[in-house]
Amino acid sequence: MRDAAALRELRSRLESGRIARGLNQTELAHVAGLGRTTVSRALSPGAPGPSADTVGALARALRLDTDALLELLETACGRGRAAGDxxxxxxxxxxxxxxxxxxxxxxEAPVTSSGSNGSREGGRRGRAGRLPAYVRRxxxxxxxxxxxxxxxxxxxxxxxxxxxxxxxxxxxxxxxxxxxxxxxxxxxxxxxxxxxxxxxxxxxxxxxxxxxxxxxxxxxxxxxxxxxxxxxxxxxxxxxxxxxxxxxxxxxxxxxxxxxxxxxxxxxxxxxxxxxxxxxxxxxPDRFDHIALSKAEVLATAGDRQLAHALHHTDSGRLTQFLAGAPELVRRYETAGPPARALLDVAIDARRLGAAVHLPVGFLEQAVEDYLNDDEYDDLTDNWLDEAFADVTVPVHGRLAPLRRVRPRSSQRHAGTMTGTSACYRLADYLEQHGRRGRARLCPPKSFWQAAQGHLTSDSLLNLAYAARIRHRFGWAEQLAQQAADQGSVDALAELAEIRRAGGDWGEADLLLRQAAESGSITALIRLAVARHRAGHISEAEDLAQQAADAGDPQGLVQLAEICENQGLRRAAEELATRAAAAGDTSSLVRLAEMRQLAGAAQGAERLGQLAAKAGDTTALVRLAVIQEGKGPASSTNAMRLYQLAGRVGNASALARLAATREAAGRREEAEQFARRAARAGQSFALVRLAEMREAAGAHEDAERLAQQAIGAGHRFALIRIAALRGAAGDAEGAERLLRQADEAGIPTAVARLAELHVDRGDLHGAERLAKEAAEKSNANAAARLADLKEVAGHREEAEGLARLSADAGDISVFARLAEMREHVGSHEDAVRLAQEAAERGCTTPLMRLADLREAKGDQEGAENMTRLAADAGDTMAMARMAIILELAGDKRRAGQLARIAADAGNPSALARLSELRGSPDGPDRSGAGR
Known part of the structure; x- marks a missing residue:
């Protein structure tokens, strides 16, 4: 289907779905959680193609086949190109x-923790789902x-x-x-x-x-x-x-x-x-530090319920792990019954030994048997395998499951990366890493290798053959490698050769390597070259290595060079490394230089480093310099000489290092020359670092001049960094002047920093003026912070004005804080008014926060009113909560309507909860009436 035709078909299906549901575009936008303009553009024939997020949200709202619509979008917009394109x-x-x-x-955080639109990505209801607000570190x-x-x-x-x-x-x-x-x-x-x-x-x-x-x-x-x-x-x-x-x-x-x-x-x-x-x-880092935690707490307070949920449930700072469901995944694994635990162990073993990420169901079913001991096996029920799969595929949080069923695309099946079955499973990443550590010393049982041979494809088989060989399971290694070879893998012949070699059959190994090489295996060429070299057939080995290099892989030359170097044949090593560099791989020259430097042959190391530099790789000289620096102060002269050599051929890291050392030695003119050269070579931070050193030394004019040069070289935040240093030193006037220069240079955060500077000095009037200026440049931070200060000081009208400025610049969260402050001091009507204003701007978080506060105080009626307002504004979490309230109050018809709207918009929790209530002996309706 042509691209334009695919786009027309996509829009036709969406429009037909809208008509079938009886929704106008405004109502569709409400149900889908999208803006009215977004929906209009998605359906308009003259507009660009919609995003995948938009298509996903519309498909869910209209109960259409999401995958089919997304495939049309991919065709229309060039995603997933055909092989011949x-x-x-x-x-x-x-x-x-x-x-x-x-x-x-x-x-997915519990319904009761907040509304639905608190995070920056809260409106995304396509395939992406919701991501929590992002905390920069x-x-x-x-x-x-x-x-x-x-x-x-x-x-x-x-x-x-x-x-x-x-x-x-x-x-x-x-x-x-x-x-x-x-x-x-x-x-x-x-x-x-x-x-x-x-x-x-x-x-x-x-x-x-x-x-x-x-x-x-x-x-x-x-x-x-x-x-x-x-x-x-x-x-x-x-x-x-x-x-x-x-x-x-x-x-x-x-x-x-x-x-x-x-x-x-x-x-x-x-x-x-x-x-x-x-x-x-x-x-x-694997955890948030106190600064990042503070940022997360601010976002949580502003309404991000996922961050709030994570902060409430972990005090280790491992927020991202919790958000990814890691603790619950591990708990599910460690407390699973024997059949479910055995299935997960099979998947862990397969991944740690090199199987592809998508594991066929047939492999898992056959492999699992020997993972159960005799007692466990005897206790199995007739349908134990179905129950085990059902157990391990139940999500622990939202969509996260220990094993997730995946639907392979036809291109993946036809390309041989999966078996023909449509049923494959993927192990959760965190569980894979956890299992790798716990099972690192274990070797899989017989059923694992048998299942691999019968169900996996050549790439996985080849990796598992290697894993079996290094674990001395030579019988399985040979069978798996042969199976991969039978599937057409020429590299499998090279693996068979290694198995033969491990068994002492060197002649058969060489024959297999030659067969693989003749079939096009570059891996075999390289291994054959190394084998022939070790056998003393030097000329033949080099010819084979050159063939590999001519085919695009100079690794044979690289390996022969290192062999010669270790044997003391340095001239031969250099010749081979030079040939490898000519073939595009300079790593051998770099490696030989390091080996000689560590062996004390500094002169030879430098010569090789210079050869690498002539071939376009200046990293060798820098590495040699680092090795010299590591030897202590006595070697600093040699280190500097090597940095100079690297600097002469344009290595930006070396030039930056030279600039810093010259500055520290008081040779400022030379330092600036090196820093400018480093900036021209792509490392503008050298100028920033030099500016910071001058600023710390009290040479303020020099620091400013260098910061301006850094901006010209591409480091936009140089002046802001110097301003921060100057402000920390107590020179607020100098910091302000620098921030003004940064603003003139077009740096968007400069005015917001100026406003914060005035707040710190107690000049709230000046800060307010600057906050308005920053908001006009789409930076809401200063206005939001000042709104909080004005509210605390009792200047309510000014606080609201600043809140609106902040919202216009993109930060609606300030309304949540103001509403909560008003609620705490008893200004309930004001609190509701501010929360409703936020809802009109697309954020229902303040309403749900008020609902939580009133419920905590025992004001159930007030909580329900706030929830109803949020639901009316389109918050699906509020709809779910309201559905439960109505169900318990006996209004089953309205409860069902709200629950279905919430489910259609991507939140099925209300329907599940209603089902529980209606099926419960204590529930209001065991008969299911009103459904």
Whole structure:
């Protein structure tokens, strides 16, 4: 279907659904939780295509097939391109929903905790569901710097490292939002497998594209990891395709695997990955610090019920884990009955040993049997397996379940990444990580390997064959590898060769490697090259390694270089490393330089570092300098000389380091020269750092001048940082002048900072004037804070005026605080008036907060009135709550109507609760009348 035809069909189905439900557009907007204008544009033939969020919300409200409508949207807007489409990979960011990019669904807080629209994403009712308001933390600032550089035309990469459910993927999602205004695209390499998708299309990525590598270990691990890293390096250094932005996430254990240098003499499995990730890793803490908790509490108070629920139930600071359902997932796992626990153990073992994320139901059913001991097996009921699946797939919070059933797309089934069955399951990420630790030393039983052989596809089989081999289960390893080979995997022949080699059959191993190499396996070429080199056939080994390099993977040359280096054949090692660099992989030169530096051969290390620099990789010289610095003050001279060498060939990190050391030594003119060069090389923060050092030393004019230069080089917040230092030192007048300069430079937060400065000085009149100015520039913070202060001081009219300014600038939460303050002092009518004004602006949180307060005081009638007002304003949580109130009062017809409206808008809890009440012996209607 052509794109335009798909869009017409999409709108036709939506319009037919609207007519069938008997709703006008205003009523549809109300039921769907969308704005009237959004609905009108979605249905209008002349408007651009609607977002996936909008289509999802409308489909649910109209009771239409959501998947079918979203597929039409994808066809219409270019998402999910056909295999033969030669267009650039990716689609515009606005068409993506967070769950499609593997952002975790958040827990659904209880109905009684608040209204429905408190969070920034509260209005999203499509596939994304609701996300809690986002709390920025220090890692977000680091990530924002990379994104800002991308906005300014510089390609960049960042990989967020942290345990499962710490907010890595959500942080990446929030970071790229500014790119939507510039028309950036996003590409998530996924099908048929992640590394295959990346290798197939990375060369086609065009400028202004975000390459999304969630769970980056799935790209960098396995046989193709080095090739993916090399392809990403080429993309990032290709000026003709700049700017591009590569964002990824990773668990800490994988970071350790990739970044740890191998022992002397041991093969280096990840040189390309390590080189790519160096300097591009951003670590996330596993818990909120006190500053982040304070921010979360403010958002919770403002009406974000999910954050409020999380804060109430955890005092460890692990909010993101709680929001992702982690504690409940672990509790469900650890308290599960034997059959359910066995199913989860099968899934954990499959994932930790390398099976694909989607596990076929047939595999799980067959594998689970040997996970039960004799007593447990004897106690099973006839339908124990169905009961176990039902148990592990029940959500713990909203949509979060230990095992989640997934529906594979036809492209994934046909591509061989799944079996032909439509039933597959995915293990919850946090449970996978928890299980990896708990079951790390265990080897699966016989039924696991049998089930794998009968139900998994070649990629999974190959990984499990390797896992079986290193656990000395050679029989299973051979059967699995042979099964993968029978499915067409040429790399499986290379794995069979390793199994033969482990059994001492070197001749058969070589024959299999040659067979695999002749069939096109680059992995086999590399392994054969290493094997022939160790057998003393040097020339043949190098020819094989060169064949691999000519085919696009210089890893054979890299490995031979390290073997020669460890054998003391340094000239041969250098020659091979140089050939690898010519083939596009400089990691071998970098690695050899490090090895020689650590061995005390500093002169040879420097020469190799310079060779790497000539090949375009200046990181070797910087790493050598870092090694020297680590030896103590006595080696600082050598370290500085290496930084100078790296600086001469344009390494921005080295130039920034040189600028800081020159400044510390009092050589200010040289420091500025180095900082300016670093800024031109892409590291504008060097100027900011220099400005901060001058400011701390009292050289205020110099600091301001450098901050202005930093702004010119792209670091927009330089003056604000200097202003903060000056204000902290007690120079409020100087801080204000700098903030005025920042405002003139177009920095949107400057006026809000000025207002806060006046508040701190007690100048509320001046602060109010500035808050109004900031609000006009869409920054609501100052007006909101000042409204609170005015209310506390008793200046109610002024407080309300500022609240309206804040709301006009996008922050309606201030109404909730003012309403609550009025309620506490007995101004009930004022409280209701403010809450209703907020509801008219689209936020029902203040009404529901008043309902909670009145209920807590025993004013049930007042609580019901507030709930009714919120329900009338479209709050589905309030509708659900009101339905229960009406049910208990005997008005079953109205209760049912409200419950169904709430369910159609995505909140089925009221229907479930009504069903419980009507089926309960103590309920008001056991017969089901009124349904």
């Amino acid at each position: 030669r267009g650039a990979p990716g689609t515009t960011i606005r068409l993506w929903d967070p769950p499609d990019l593997e952002v975790h669904y958040a827990v 220090p890692h977000d600032e680091h990530l924002a710097t990379v994104v800002e550089a991308a906005c300014e035309g510089h390609s960049g990469m960042a990989v967020l490292v942290g345990p499962s459910s710490t907010g890595k993927t959500r942080a990446c999602w929030e970071a790229i939002q500014p790119l939507t205004a510039y028309g950036w695209r996003l590409w998530h390499p996924f099908d048929p497998t992640r590394p295959e998708a990346a290798l197939a299309d990375l060369h086609r990525v065009e400028p202004q594209t975000v390459v999304w590598l969630n769970d980056a270990q799935q790209y960098f691990g396995g046989e193709n990891g080095e090739r993916v890293a090399a392809a990403l390096h080429r993309l990032l250094t290709d000026v003709s395709r700049s700017p591009v932005l590569v964002l990824g996430t990773m668990w800490p254990e994988y970071q350790d695997d990739y970044m740890t240098l191998p022992r002397p003499g041991a093969p280096d499995a990840h040189p390309q990955v390590r080189s790519l990730l160096a300097g591009r890793l951003i670590t996330l």
